[in-house]
Amino acid sequence: MNFLRFIQPPRTNYTSLIEIGKFNMVWNVSIVLFPIFITLLIIHIALGDISWITSILALLLVTTNILLLDKTRKYNLAGWNTVMFGVFICQFAIYVVDDSRMLADAMWCILVAFFTFFLFGNKAGTIILLINLSGLMFYEFVATPDQLVTKGITSDMVDYKMVINVYYVAFALAFVIGRMQLNNKEVNDRYEEQIRHNEVLFKEVHHRVKNNLQIMASLLRLQAAEASDEGIVRNLNEAIGRVQSMAFIHEKMYQKENLAELHFQEYLNNFIYSLLDQIDQDKEIDVKISCPDLILNPDAVVSISLLINELITNSIKHAFVGNSGTVNIEVTVKDDLVKFVYHDDGSWKEPSDRNTFGRELIGTLIEHLEGVSRLKTTESGTYYFIDIPAAVLLKL
Numbered sequence: 001m002n003f004l005r006f007i008q009p010p011r012t013n014y015t016s017l018i019e020i021g022k023f024n025m026v027w028n029v030s031i032v033l034f035p036i037f038i039t040l041l042i043i044h045i046a047l048g049d050i051s052w053i054t055s056i057l058a059l060l061l062v063t064t065n066i067l068l069l070d071k072t073r074k075y076n077l078a079g080w081n082t083v084m085f086g087v088f089i090c091q092f093a094i095y096v097v098d099d100s101r102m103l104a105d106a107m108w109c110i111l112v113a114f115f116t117f118f119l120f121g122n123k124a125g126t127i128i129l130l131i132n133l134s135g136l137m138f139y140e141f142v143a144t145p146d147q148l149v150t151k152g153i154t155s156d157m158v159d160y161k162m163v164i165n166v167y168y169v170a171f172a173l174a175f176v177i178g179r180m181q182l183n184n185k186e187v188n189d190r191y192e193e194q195i196r197h198n199e200v201l202f203k204e205v206h207h208r209v210k211n212n213l214q215i216m217a218s219l220l221r222l223q224a225a226e227a228s229d230e231g232i233v234r235n236l237n238e239a240i241g242r243v244q245s246m247a248f249i250h251e252k253m254y255q256k257e258n259l260a261e262l263h264f265q266e267y268l269n270n271f272i273y274s275l276l277d278q279i280d281q282d283k284e285i286d287v288k289i290s291c292p293d294l295i296l297n298p299d300a301v302v303s304i305s306l307l308i309n310e311l312i313t314n315s316i317k318h319a320f321v322g323n324s325g326t327v328n329i330e331v332t333v334k335d336d337l338v339k340f341v342y343h344d345d346g347s348w349k350e351p352s353d354r355n356t357f358g359r360e361l362i363g364t365l366i367e368h369l370e371g372v373s374r375l376k377t378t379e380s381g382t383y384y385f386i387d388i389p390a391a392v393l394l395k396l
Helices: 002-007 017-047 052-072 076-095 102-142 145-150 160-226 230-255 264-278 298-319 357-368
Strands: 284-290 324-334 337-344 372-378 381-389
Touching: 017 052, 017 076, 017 102, 017 160, 052 076, 076 102, 102 160, 160 230, 230 264, 230 298, 264 284, 264 298, 264 324, 284 298, 298 324, 298 337, 298 357, 298 381, 357 372, 357 381
Parallel strands: 284 324
Antiparallel strands: 324 337, 337 381, 372 381
16 A cells, blocks of 8 residues: 555645646656666666667656656656656667667657647647657668668668658647647536536535524524523533534635645644634633644545544543643554544543543544544543544545
8 A cells, every 4th residue: 555655646736637637647657667667777788788878868767757746746847857858868769879779769759749748738749749750850861771770771761752751740640639638628627617616516505504503503502591400501502512613614614715625734723723712611721733734535524523522622621620721632644544642631520431422422423434442541631542544534
């Protein structure tokens, strides 16, 4: 699994499907060509032919691309590096490497041009295609008959008719690729427009759900105001807190520009401090959060938010007997698991093994996230150790 993570394209800031596709293409091509060029280098060295030089150059090219893509998370620099270095390698093979075959050189020239077409458009692709083929044609006219034979062709195959046919095919190829790109862009534009439309509808749903939850919270407050039993009032206030937490979740969902990019740490900070503002208490709670750059799975947002709500609410109600307290939340990823450690430094008023509704709800939410948990009470406070599958909690 770690190997699969290595070969998968890194996450970028691109939002356009076309831009994401270009980045992924450069990454995937570089990753696939890396072992291929290593294998070719070994074969060329074993056979004792001079083509090992081009294999080293090509290996250097893809290695540079992988580093550029990983560090910058942009495809433009790696793309132009491939185009320029690719043209140089093609011409180097044609003019310097005596035992390279003309057919193979021509195929590499066309491959570099295809790459340019996809990344930088029809104009740039056509220019690179013509540069590569012009270098190939010029060599065929200036090379000696013996050099041509070494390359796999004979001098009687080289004439002006061949030049006309080659350039005719080149322009036809450029036209066909250009039309394919235009059609692909139109399809992607329509698809992205549909996605934007669906996101607007999705946000509207979250907005209406939030309003309905706020109405429910108001009705519960009215009910709590009329109740005389302290136990009932306490239970209603707890229910109000849970409803308000759910309303906050839906509010954040429709305020988010990109619903598929909910950063875990940013969301934890916003949610927890908003939760503390909503809770009617005089305690000063210091919350410390340690979390790597992870993207939440939108399907898990409600469950993880309610889980955090219950943990913090329980700590405030039962653990912190004074006017202050500290909550530490640490999130790490290991062996395809998100390890979530929650710790408060309070002293619980009630036995840790008492089966309260809050603890039952915590257990239910952890089960819903397909996780497992362990509760530990020490002199320094109470710990929850929760392991949740990364595939459930995160967007991978």
